Amino acid sequence: MLVNPVKRTYLAIESWFNLSFGTEWNPIYHLGTLSFFLFWVILVTGLYLFIPFNGSIAGAHASVEYITHDLRYTAGVMRSLHRYASDAVVVTVLLHMFKEFASGRYTGFRWFSWVTGIPNLWTIVTLGITGYWLVWDEMAQYVAVGSARLMDAIPLLSAAMTRNFVAGEMTDRFFILIEFLHLLGQPLALAFFLWLHVKRLSDVKINPPRGLAIGTLLALTILSLVKPALSHAPADLAKVPQVIELDWFYLNIYPLIDIWPEGQVWILVLGITWFITLMPWMTFKKDGAKAVVDLDHCNGCELCFDDCPFDAISVQARTDGAKYEKEVVVNPDLCAACGICAGSCPSSNPFRSRKEELKTGIDMPQQPVDKMRSQTKEAIASMEGEVKILVYGCDHGLNVHRLESKDTKGVKLICSGMLPPTLVEYALKNGADGVMVTGCRHNDCFYRFGNRWVKQRFAGERKPILRGRADRDRIRVHGGSETDKNRIENDLNIFRADLLKKKQAEALAEKSAEQAETSQEGSR
Amino acid sequence: MSCWSKGVGNKPLRYLLQAFNYTIFMTVVWYFATSPSVRVIGEDEAMITVAFAHAGETREACRVLSQEELMKLPPNMRKLDDCPRERSPIVIEATLDGKTIYSKTYLPPGIFNDGSVNLYYNSKVPVGKHVLEIKMDDSVRKQGFNHQLTQDIELKPAQILLIEFEPLKGFIVR
Numbered sequence A: 001m002l003v004n005p006v007k008r009t010y011l012a013i014e015s016w017f018n019l020s021f022g023t024e025w026n027p028i029y030h031l032g033t034l035s036f037f038l039f040w041v042i043l044v045t046g047l048y049l050f051i052p053f054n055g056s057i058a059g060a061h062a063s064v065e066y067i068t069h070d071l072r073y074t075a076g077v078m079r080s081l082h083r084y085a086s087d088a089v090v091v092t093v094l095l096h097m098f099k100e101f102a103s104g105r106y107t108g109f110r111w112f113s114w115v116t117g118i119p120n121l122w123t124i125v126t127l128g129i130t131g132y133w134l135v136w137d138e139m140a141q142y143v144a145v146g147s148a149r150l151m152d153a154i155p156l157l158s159a160a161m162t163r164n165f166v167a168g169e170m171t172d173r174f175f176i177l178i179e180f181l182h183l184l185g186q187p188l189a190l191a192f193f194l195w196l197h198v199k200r201l202s203d204v205k206i207n208p209p210r211g212l213a214i215g216t217l218l219a220l221t222i223l224s225l226v227k228p229a230l231s232h233a234p235a236d237l238a239k240v241p242q243v244i245e246l247d248w249f250y251l252n253i254y255p256l257i258d259i260w261p262e263g264q265v266w267i268l269v270l271g272i273t274w275f276i277t278l279m280p281w282m283t284f285k286k287d288g289a290k291a292v293v294d295l296d297h298c299n300g301c302e303l304c305f306d307d308c309p310f311d312a313i314s315v316q317a318r319t320d321g322a323k324y325e326k327e328v329v330v331n332p333d334l335c336a337a338c339g340i341c342a343g344s345c346p347s348s349n350p351f352r353s354r355k356e357e358l359k360t361g362i363d364m365p366q367q368p369v370d371k372m373r374s375q376t377k378e379a380i381a382s383m384e385g386e387v388k389i390l391v392y393g394c395d396h397g398l399n400v401h402r403l404e405s406k407d408t409k410g411v412k413l414i415c416s417g418m419l420p421p422t423l424v425e426y427a428l429k430n431g432a433d434g435v436m437v438t439g440c441r442h443n444d445c446f447y448r449f450g451n452r453w454v455k456q457r458f459a460g461e462r463k464p465i466l467r468g469r470a471d472r473d474r475i476r477v478h479g480g481s482e483t484d485k486n487r488i489e490n491d492l493n494i495f496r497a498d499l500l501k502k503k504q505a506e507a508l509a510e511k512s513a514e515q516a517e518t519s520q521e522g523s524r
Numbered sequence B: 001m002s003c004w005s006k007g008v009g010n011k012p013l014r015y016l017l018q019a020f021n022y023t024i025f026m027t028v029v030w031y032f033a034t035s036p037s038v039r040v041i042g043e044d045e046a047m048i049t050v051a052f053a054h055a056g057e058t059r060e061a062c063r064v065l066s067q068e069e070l071m072k073l074p075p076n077m078r079k080l081d082d083c084p085r086e087r088s089p090i091v092i093e094a095t096l097d098g099k100t101i102y103s104k105t106y107l108p109p110g111i112f113n114d115g116s117v118n119l120y121y122n123s124k125v126p127v128g129k130h131v132l133e134i135k136m137d138d139s140v141r142k143q144g145f146n147h148q149l150t151q152d153i154e155l156k157p158a159q160i161l162l163i164e165f166e167p168l169k170g171f172i173v174r
C-alpha cells in the first residue's frame, strides 16, 4: 500500500530510534519535553552567567572573554552549555514540527497546537538573536546592523535605527534595552506562548524520561568541554567584520540581508511564517462527528473525563433530576472525535440490552458502541477455521483489513482506545478464540493516549478494567504503523499457533475427563 | 500480551547505539553553530556608508499675510506669516573616481510630506586612493545640487568610511 514518502521517512527514523532507545526513551516521542528540558538548561546556565557578565557596551566583550578563558571550567563550560543547548533546542523544535507534520498531526482539531507553536518558534529565534547581541563582538555587530536594517525597512517606524550602529553611536541605553529583552521580556513571552501551546491538551508532560535527559546533558557537556563556545574579536563600528563564523540555527537570515533588499527578506520570512500558519487548512481532512453525551445512560462516574486526551470533557452538577450528583458535558470545539470516551464509559457494555439497541453514556455518532457490537458479531459469524481471531484496529495504524484471512477478521475503530474492555469479553464469549488489538505504535498514539489506556485497562490498572475472568492468553495487543505489517503478521501467526495449541490441549483435557467419567460409570 | 520492541535486546549494544545517535546530534549542533563561515566583505574591500537624517527645505517660503487675509481667519488662528509645511524631496548622488555609486531621491515622509528623511546607504568599494564626490539637492526653490563635497580619500581593508551631513557644516567625512 502507498504511504506518502514524508511519512515513510518519519516512520523509518522512528523505527531506528525505537531500536536504539526503546519505545520509552525514544526521543521522537519526547521532542516537546526534550525542548522543555533544554530550556531548563538554558535558564540555569543563563542565570549563572549573569553574575560574571558585565552589561555595559564597554565591558561586555571583555567579561565574556574572561568567562570563556580565565574561568574556563567554572563559567566557560556554562557559557558553552548555554550556547549549545540553545542550538540544540532549534533542532528539537524543528524535529518536533516535522514529526507532527509527517504523522498528520497538524490539521483539524490540532490547528490550535500547530498555530500556537509558531509564536514559540519566533520567540526562540529572536531570543537567540538578542543573546548573540550581548557578546558585543564582531558577530554581534553584524547582527545589530542587519537587525537595524530590517527594522528600518518596516514602514511607519522612524527608520532611524541603523544610524545607531555607525561609528561609535551605539549607546548603553540601547544595549540595556536588548539585555532587558533577552533576560526578561522574551523569556516571559516564551513562557506565555508555551503555556498557550499546550493549553488544550490534558496530562501534558513537561519532563522527558530521565535516561533521555541525562544522555542529552552528558552529550552537551562533552561537546562544551571539547569545543568550547568562543567569541569573535570585539565589535568595532569603524570597521566591517570581515569573516563571521555564523550560528546558522539562529542567524540564518542575516547573510540574506547582504544580498537582498530588506523588504524582500521580510516578504520571505513572513511568507514562510504565514504558509506554515495556514497549513492546517490546506488539506481536505475533516474531523469526524463529535462525542455526544446521553444522560439517560450516564451515572456521572467521570471516567470519560479522566481519559479524554484533549480536555474536551468537563464535569458539572446534574441537570436532569436523576439521582446522581454529576454529569459530563463535551465541548465540541475541543473534541477531537477520537472516541476514547466511548471506550471509558461503563455503560458501553455489550452484555446490556442484548435484544435492543445498545446505548451508552457518551458515544460517537459515526460509530456508536451498538455498531461496534454488531460489527463484532458479523465479523465472528463470517470466520471459518479452527481458530477464529478477531482483530480490532484503528484508522491511524495498520489497516486491519490487510490482515484478514479465512479465520481472521478485522473491525476498524476510530482509535483503539474506543474499545470497551467488555466488548473483548463479549467477542471471546460469542465465538472468537482470540482477540488482537492493534492501533498506533506503542507510545505514539495519534490521539495521544488511546493505546496506552488499552494496555492499562487490560492490565487492570485503569478503569474500566478488563475483568479477571477474561482469559489473558486469548488476548494480544500489538500496535504498529502502516509500514509494520510484517511485524504484526508475525505476531499474529504466533498468536494463532498458541491459540491452536491451547485449543488442542483443552480438547484433550476435555476428552480425558470424559473418558475418566465413562470409565467411572462403567466400573460402577 | 506482547508489545512493540523495547529496543535492541543487548544492553551494551543499545547504549552504544544511543551514544552514536548523541554523537550525530552534537556534531550537527557543533557544526552549524559556527560553520560554514560567511565572508561579509572582501579582503581588499572597504565600505562607504552614508547615514544621516535631514529635513529638506519647505517647498514654499513663508509668506506674510495681508490684513484682509488675516481678518478672514478665526481670531485664535491669526498668525502673521503662513508657512506651508510640505518639504522638498532630497536628491542625493555620490561618485567614486567619476563613477556613480549612489543616486537616489527620497520623498519626505509624513501625511503632510513634512518629515525628515533618514538616509542610509552602503557600498563596498576597493581599497586604496580614490576621489569621492557627494552632492545633495534638498530644495525645489534652488537650482541644482545645493550641497556638495569633493575629497581625496584613502581606504584601508574593512574600513567604514562614514559620510554624514550637518545643516551648518555640510557634508562631513569620517
Ligand code: HEM
Pocket (backbone or CB within 6 Å): A031, A032, A033, A035, A036, A093, A096, A097, A100, A105, A106, A110, A113, A114, A115, A116, A117, A118, A120, A121, A124, A194, A197, A198, A201, A203, A204, A205, A206, A448
Ligand atoms: C518552543 C517550542 C515548542 C515546545 C517546547 C513544544 C512542546 C510541545 C509539547 C510538550 C506538546 C505536547 C505533547 C503531548 O503531550 O502530547 C506539544 C504539542 C504539539 N506541538 Fe509543540 N512545542 C513547541 C513548538 C512547536 C511548533 C513550532 C509547532 C509547529 C508549528 C508545534 C506543534 C505542535 C503540535 C501540532 C502539537 C500537538 C500534539 C498533539 O495534539 O498530540 N510545536 N508541543
Ligand code: SF4
Pocket (backbone or CB within 6 Å): A290, A291, A307, A308, A309, A310, A311, A312, A313, A330, A334, A335, A336, A337, A338, A339, A340, A341, A342
Ligand atoms: S471523542 Fe475524544 S476528544 Fe472528544 S470528548 Fe471523547 S475522548 Fe475527548
Ligand code: SF4
Pocket (backbone or CB within 6 Å): A293, A297, A298, A299, A300, A301, A302, A303, A304, A305, A327, A328, A344, A345, A346, A347, A361, A362
Ligand atoms: S464514563 Fe459514561 S457514565 Fe461515566 S461520566 Fe462519562 S458518560 Fe457518564
